[in-house]
Structure formats: C-alpha cells, structure tokens
Amino acid sequence: MLQELFNPSVQHALDLAGIFVFAISGALLAVRKNFDVFGIAVLAEVTALGGGLFRDLVIGAVPPAAFTDLGYFLMPLVAAALVFFLHPEVERIQTGVNVFDAAGLGLFCVTGTVKAYEYGLGLTSSAVLGLATAVGGGVLRDVLANEVPSLLRWDRDLYAVPAIVGATIAVLCIRFDTLNAFTSGLAAITAFSLRLLAMRYHWRAPRAWNRRSATADDGQ
Amino acid sequence: MLQELFNPSVQHALDLAGIFVFAISGALLAVRKNFDVFGIAVLAEVTALGGGLFRDLVIGAVPPAAFTDLGYFLMPLVAAALVFFLHPEVERIQTGVNVFDAAGLGLFCVTGTVKAYEYGLGLTSSAVLGLATAVGGGVLRDVLANEVPSLLRWDRDLYAVPAIVGATIAVLCIRFDTLNAFTSGLAAITAFSLRLLAMRYHWRAPRAWNRRSATADDGQ
Amino acid sequence: MLQELFNPSVQHALDLAGIFVFAISGALLAVRKNFDVFGIAVLAEVTALGGGLFRDLVIGAVPPAAFTDLGYFLMPLVAAALVFFLHPEVERIQTGVNVFDAAGLGLFCVTGTVKAYEYGLGLTSSAVLGLATAVGGGVLRDVLANEVPSLLRWDRDLYAVPAIVGATIAVLCIRFDTLNAFTSGLAAITAFSLRLLAMRYHWRAPRAWNRRSATADDGQ
Known part of the structure; x- marks a missing residue:
C-alpha cells in the first residue's frame, strides 16, 4: 500500500x-468531559485538523487544506456521530483506536514534513512542522478541554519521540535525495512501530534531574 | 436598518x-476572574476580535481587519473602561448585554460567511468560518481565563446552533444567487431570534447517548 | 552596545x-509542572518564539522568522537542556533570570513594533504587535501549562505596562521620524528599567472598581 504513497488517491485515503x-x-x-453534541463535533474537528491547520498557516498555504477539502471537514463529523451514539462500544475498543491513532501519527509526521519542505522551508523547520502536524491537534484538543496537554505530561507513554524519529528519517531522505514512496513509507512505519512499542512497554521520557524522587503532588 | 447591510458605513457601525x-x-x-485592569482590556480585545482574526488568518486576509481598523481596536478598550468603572451596574443589566451579544452573534455569523466566500472559499468552508467568526472570540476568552469554553458545555443554552443556522442560510442564499441586503439581514435576524429563544426557554443540545443519566461530577 | 542596534549581527545576538x-x-x-524532558523543550520553544510567531502570522511574514533561522530554534533547546540538568541552580538565580527576562521584554517590544511597521501596519497596530511580540510567548506558555496567564493576574508585578511604554516610545519615534539606533535603544532601556522597578517595588495594576475589598477566593 505504502509503495503508492504519492499516488494522489491513495494518499488522500490515508x-x-x-x-x-x-x-x-x-x-x-469530549464525551468524558460531558460536552454536548456540538462540543463533541468541535473537539473532533479540532483534534483532526488542528495540526495541519497550524502547519499550513506557518508555511503560508492559505486557505489551509482543512478548508479546501470537503472530505477533511466531513470525516470528523462522521467520527463525532459514531462516538455520540456508540461511545461505550468505542471506548471498549480503545486499544484498537490507539493503534489507528499511532498509524495517524506515523503518517502525518511524514506527510507534514514533506509538505513543509515543498513550501520551501529548511530541513530542520520541515521536521519541526512534521512533528507539529502530527501532535498539534492533540495539544489543541487538550487546551480546549482545559486539561494539561497529555503530550507534555511525564506520566504518559512516549508520543512525540516516535513522531520526531519519523520526521527525522523523512528529512534525512530528502537531504540525501532518496525520498520516494518506499523510504517515506518506511519512515511512517518506523514512527508507527515505535509508538506501538512505547504503548506496549510503557516507555516514558525522563523528567528533570533531581526531580525523579520528588512527589508528583505539585504536578497534575 | 438591515436593508442597508452593504452600505459601508452602516455595515461598519453594526x-x-x-x-x-x-x-x-x-x-x-475578566472582572469575575479578578484580573487587573490590563487583563480586563486584553480579555475584551480577544473576545471581540479573536473570531474575525482567526477567519482572516485562514483566508489569507493579512493584515487582519482587527489590525487595520483603529475603531475595531478602540471599541473593546471603551467596553473595558466601562466595565472597569461600572461593573456592578453592567452585571445588573446582564440580560440586556445578552441580547446585544445575541445580536453580535447573528451579525457576525453572516458577515463572516460572506467575507470568507468573497476570498474564494467553498460554500461549506465559508459557513464554517462564519461560525468561527461568531463564536471564536468567546472560545479564546474562555481558554485565556482557564475555563472550559462555555461553547462546548452541555449545561449552557444553545449558542452555536443559532450561528450555524444563520451561516447556513447565508450560504444557501449565495448558492441560489439570492444574497442581498434583505436576505442577509433575514439570516442575521433568524440567528438572533433563535439565540433569544434558546436563552428564554433554556434550549440545550443533547449529550452523548447513555450519558444523560450520568452525574455531572466528571464534567468540569 | 545598543548604539549598534541595527547592525545585523548585534541585532541577531540580542x-x-x-x-x-x-x-x-x-x-x-515545565519543571515545576512536572513535565518530562520533551515537555520542557516544547514549553521553552513556545515561550521563546510564540510572540514573534503570532506577530509574523498577523503581518503576513511567512514562513515566520522562528522557522527560517536555525539559531532561533536551537537556542530554546539549549535553555531546556540547561534547566533539565541544572534546574535547582537555575531557580536559585531566579532574580538573575528575571533581570534577563526584563531585558528580553524591553528588546522585543521595540523590535516587534519596528518589524510590524516595516510590514505596512499603522502606528497603533504596530505598537499592539510590539506588545504581543513581547508578552505573547508567556501567555502561550501559561495556556499550555493550564494556568491562568500571569500576564492577566492582578497579583503579579506589572509586566505589560513596561512593554506598552516601550512600544509607545518606539511608535512616537517613528511618527516624528526620529527612530534610530539611539532612540530605539532608549525605548528598550525604558521598558527594561520600568520592569525592574515594578519587580523591585511590586507595582501592580488596579482591579475593577468595587472589587478591591473583595476577597480573592473567586480568583485563581
């Protein structure tokens, strides 16, 4: 499948x-926070499109893809409707959702990096925007829900590091002129696998020196 | 009055x-959160201009209207000064404020939609940006005040739905080539009236299935 | 030093x-909120670059400086590493950090104003964006950390007012055609000194009328 990453229709489906x-x-x-049906739809849209929206504003790709592709707008509404009617069932398959979320993370960190590079940004900036594409929506979701972004919390399994690795591989492929459907697929799969392993083995990032033994009661 | 919606000076006054x-x-x-005079001014500016600022960034209308029209910048300062000196009186006339706020909601969901369409966005995207223009400032206000956006909470009277209806009517008028001062005024008045009715009869949006009987203690 | 404010390399170093x-x-x-090493890096980047990023999006300077200058991206990572390993020592020299922060405030309110004016904005808007450049990063920092922005709280020493004064002086110099290295340096030093005085004498901005005697328990 990923061999055709740059086939437009496959890319779009992904x-x-x-x-x-x-x-x-x-x-x-949104359901957990007891929001109403409209709040569910808003949080679904923001989580799904926020990262790409930020990237597009930064690289000057206006109007952003989120506002030019009807499918991008409708898909979160479908997800919101599904959760609205079936949320206990969806929560029960949380593991499955997490696997798909990891796939989204792997995909977006690579496509975000490539799009930023195509708009003329440098290699480092492209990787940063790839990362922002992958994790930005989740940060906006948590800010709107008035929670500390789970991305930043030490007591969550690694989320950003897999995306950083994926974006870095993509950038290295660009640097050495070997970016193609195969290598970008490889970058996405690497990020995806790392995230799965982080969830499986509860990998976590260290906190600041001298802080490890401190009680967590001043945290969240 | 609204027959002249597109007369520039009337439009500007509205x-x-x-x-x-x-x-x-x-x-x-800001006063309720115990902010100082500067915090009051910032929250007034953000609430008043945030929605339009977001719309302008998305459609590529830079610098945004909020930074090109001095009146847009000064008006919130006047409001902040008024509240600073007279806030018990202003709170006492909260109902009056709510009616004006409903008028602003109706107005901005229509003008936001029309502006987005003029900048070349599709019909659906224009309606979404009309909605964002109308409600975006309030969301930013609540995020800065570190509260769950009242837009998303189930225990508040319908706020977004009237704006969605107004934006949808505007978009339908555009679609069927009947947008003029009269029809856009009608769209704004419809949104305005729906919001008034929602406040009067405490209309609320449903929460997720199976959630209705849950206690609200897991909410905000 | 400041006489050479417009010497590119000195400007860049500042x-x-x-x-x-x-x-x-x-x-x-981030350390105080118990974030992990990645959260520390993100909060360092956002605090350092957020204000300028907002300004650049508003004035249409895309891609923003934060994404075109590698030094701008790397510097916060150095700061994050330093705090990660040495944070008790860094906290001990908090006063020193505050002095440098005041210097950053003074510098950015002036350079932000000048950049906005160079991009064609009006005098008032330029001053507003100078202020936003200086304080925007701190607001984003607090929002991501799920705290009420310290900028808005009444129980913090004046922070915005020095930046407003600095931006206003810069704008007056532009207006009367006397902006040069010396006068802009003077504007930055004025803002810097005001902030130092505000910290030394705990200057605070007033809260709303009739609110002064209220207990603060409805605050943060």
Whole structure:
C-alpha cells in the first residue's frame, strides 16, 4: 500500500483515515468531559485538523487544506456521530483506536514534513512542522478541554519521540535525495512501530534531574 | 436598518456594535476572574476580535481587519473602561448585554460567511468560518481565563446552533444567487431570534447517548 | 552596545539572548509542572518564539522568522537542556533570570513594533504587535501549562505596562521620524528599567472598581 504513497488517491485515503482516528480521540475526550453534541463535533474537528491547520498557516498555504477539502471537514463529523451514539462500544475498543491513532501519527509526521519542505522551508523547520502536524491537534484538543496537554505530561507513554524519529528519517531522505514512496513509507512505519512499542512497554521520557524522587503532588 | 447591510458605513457601525458587546462579555469575565485592569482590556480585545482574526488568518486576509481598523481596536478598550468603572451596574443589566451579544452573534455569523466566500472559499468552508467568526472570540476568552469554553458545555443554552443556522442560510442564499441586503439581514435576524429563544426557554443540545443519566461530577 | 542596534549581527545576538531568557522561563515552569524532558523543550520553544510567531502570522511574514533561522530554534533547546540538568541552580538565580527576562521584554517590544511597521501596519497596530511580540510567548506558555496567564493576574508585578511604554516610545519615534539606533535603544532601556522597578517595588495594576475589598477566593 505504502509503495503508492504519492499516488494522489491513495494518499488522500490515508489522510482521511488519519483524520478519522484523530477525530475519534477528540470526540471521546469530549464525551468524558460531558460536552454536548456540538462540543463533541468541535473537539473532533479540532483534534483532526488542528495540526495541519497550524502547519499550513506557518508555511503560508492559505486557505489551509482543512478548508479546501470537503472530505477533511466531513470525516470528523462522521467520527463525532459514531462516538455520540456508540461511545461505550468505542471506548471498549480503545486499544484498537490507539493503534489507528499511532498509524495517524506515523503518517502525518511524514506527510507534514514533506509538505513543509515543498513550501520551501529548511530541513530542520520541515521536521519541526512534521512533528507539529502530527501532535498539534492533540495539544489543541487538550487546551480546549482545559486539561494539561497529555503530550507534555511525564506520566504518559512516549508520543512525540516516535513522531520526531519519523520526521527525522523523512528529512534525512530528502537531504540525501532518496525520498520516494518506499523510504517515506518506511519512515511512517518506523514512527508507527515505535509508538506501538512505547504503548506496549510503557516507555516514558525522563523528567528533570533531581526531580525523579520528588512527589508528583505539585504536578497534575 | 438591515436593508442597508452593504452600505459601508452602516455595515461598519453594526460591526462596531457587535465588537462592543462581545468585548463587554470578555471584560465581565475578566472582572469575575479578578484580573487587573490590563487583563480586563486584553480579555475584551480577544473576545471581540479573536473570531474575525482567526477567519482572516485562514483566508489569507493579512493584515487582519482587527489590525487595520483603529475603531475595531478602540471599541473593546471603551467596553473595558466601562466595565472597569461600572461593573456592578453592567452585571445588573446582564440580560440586556445578552441580547446585544445575541445580536453580535447573528451579525457576525453572516458577515463572516460572506467575507470568507468573497476570498474564494467553498460554500461549506465559508459557513464554517462564519461560525468561527461568531463564536471564536468567546472560545479564546474562555481558554485565556482557564475555563472550559462555555461553547462546548452541555449545561449552557444553545449558542452555536443559532450561528450555524444563520451561516447556513447565508450560504444557501449565495448558492441560489439570492444574497442581498434583505436576505442577509433575514439570516442575521433568524440567528438572533433563535439565540433569544434558546436563552428564554433554556434550549440545550443533547449529550452523548447513555450519558444523560450520568452525574455531572466528571464534567468540569 | 545598543548604539549598534541595527547592525545585523548585534541585532541577531540580542534576539538570541532574548529568546534564550524567555526559553529559560518556559523551561522552569515545565519543571515545576512536572513535565518530562520533551515537555520542557516544547514549553521553552513556545515561550521563546510564540510572540514573534503570532506577530509574523498577523503581518503576513511567512514562513515566520522562528522557522527560517536555525539559531532561533536551537537556542530554546539549549535553555531546556540547561534547566533539565541544572534546574535547582537555575531557580536559585531566579532574580538573575528575571533581570534577563526584563531585558528580553524591553528588546522585543521595540523590535516587534519596528518589524510590524516595516510590514505596512499603522502606528497603533504596530505598537499592539510590539506588545504581543513581547508578552505573547508567556501567555502561550501559561495556556499550555493550564494556568491562568500571569500576564492577566492582578497579583503579579506589572509586566505589560513596561512593554506598552516601550512600544509607545518606539511608535512616537517613528511618527516624528526620529527612530534610530539611539532612540530605539532608549525605548528598550525604558521598558527594561520600568520592569525592574515594578519587580523591585511590586507595582501592580488596579482591579475593577468595587472589587478591591473583595476577597480573592473567586480568583485563581
């Protein structure tokens, strides 16, 4: 499948799938926060499209893709409706959702990096925007839900590091002129696998020196 | 009055009135949160201009209207000063403020939609940006005040739905080539009336299935 | 030093210094919130670059400087690493950090104003964007950390007012055609000194009328 990453229709289908699973995570948080049906839809949209929207504003790709592709807008509404009617069932398959979310993470960190580079940004900036594409929606979701972004918390399994690795591989492929469907697929799969391993083995990032033994009661 | 919606000076006066009432709501929240005079001014500005600023960044209308029209910037300062000195009186006339806020909502969901369409966005995207223009400032206000956006909460009277209806009517008028001062005024008045009715009869949006009987203690 | 404000390399060095001290304040908050090493880096980047990023999006300077200058990106990472390993020592020299932060505030309110004016904005809007450049990163830092922005709280020493004064002086110099290295340096030093005095004498802005005697328990 990924050999055809740059086939437009396959690429589009992958994008929609990534948007869908990100939207599910936003809608589930909205249900947990006791939001109404409209709040569920808003949080689904923001989670799914926020990262790409930020990237597009920064690289000057206006109007952003989120506002030019009807499918990008409708997909989160489908996810919101699904969660609205079936949320206990969706929560029960949380593991499955997490796997899809990891796939979205792997996909977006690579496509975000490539799009930023195509708009003329440098290699480091492209990787940073790839990372922002992958994790930005989740940060906006948590800010709107008035929670500390789970991205920043030490007591969550690694989320950003897999995306950083994926974006870095993509950037190295660009640097050494070997970016193609195969290598970009490889970058996405690496990020995806790292995230799965982080969830499986509860990998976490260290906190600041001298802080490890401190009680967590001043945290969240 | 609304027959002349597209007369520039009337349009401008309506815009300023909408900005003013939105700013009042921001300033009142700032007082309730015990912010200082500067915090009151910031929250008034953000509430009044945030939605339009977001729309302008998305459609590529830079610098945004908020930074090119001095009146847009000064009006929230007037509102902030008023609330600073007279806030018990302003709170006492909260109902009046709410009516004006509903008028601002109706106005901005239509003008936001039309502006987005003029900048080349599709019909659906234009309606979404009309909605964002109308409700975006309030969301930013609540995020800065570290509260769950009242837009998303189930225990608040319908706020977004009237704006969605207004934006949808505007978009339908565009679609069927019947957008003029009269029809856009009608769209704004419809949104305005729906919001008034929602406040009067405490209309609320449903929460997720199976959630209705849950206690609200897992909410905000 | 400031006589050469417009010598590009000196200007760049000052920018990097300002970014560095802002990043320190972000990293310190991240440690206090018990974030992991990645959260520390993110909060350092956001605090240091957020204000300038907002300004650049508003004036249409895309891609923003934060994404075109590698030094701007790397400096916060250095600050994050420093805080990660040495945060008790850094906290002990908090006063020193505050002095540098005040210097960053003074510098950015002036350079932000000048950049906005160079991009064609009006005098008032330029001053507003100078203020936003200076304080925007700190607001984003607090929003991401799920705290009420210290900028808005009444129980903090004046922070915005010195920046407003500095931006206003810069704008007056532009207006009367006397902006040069000396006068802009004077504007920055005025803002810097005011902030130092505000910290030394705990100057605070007033809260709303009739609110002064209220208990603060409805605050944060």
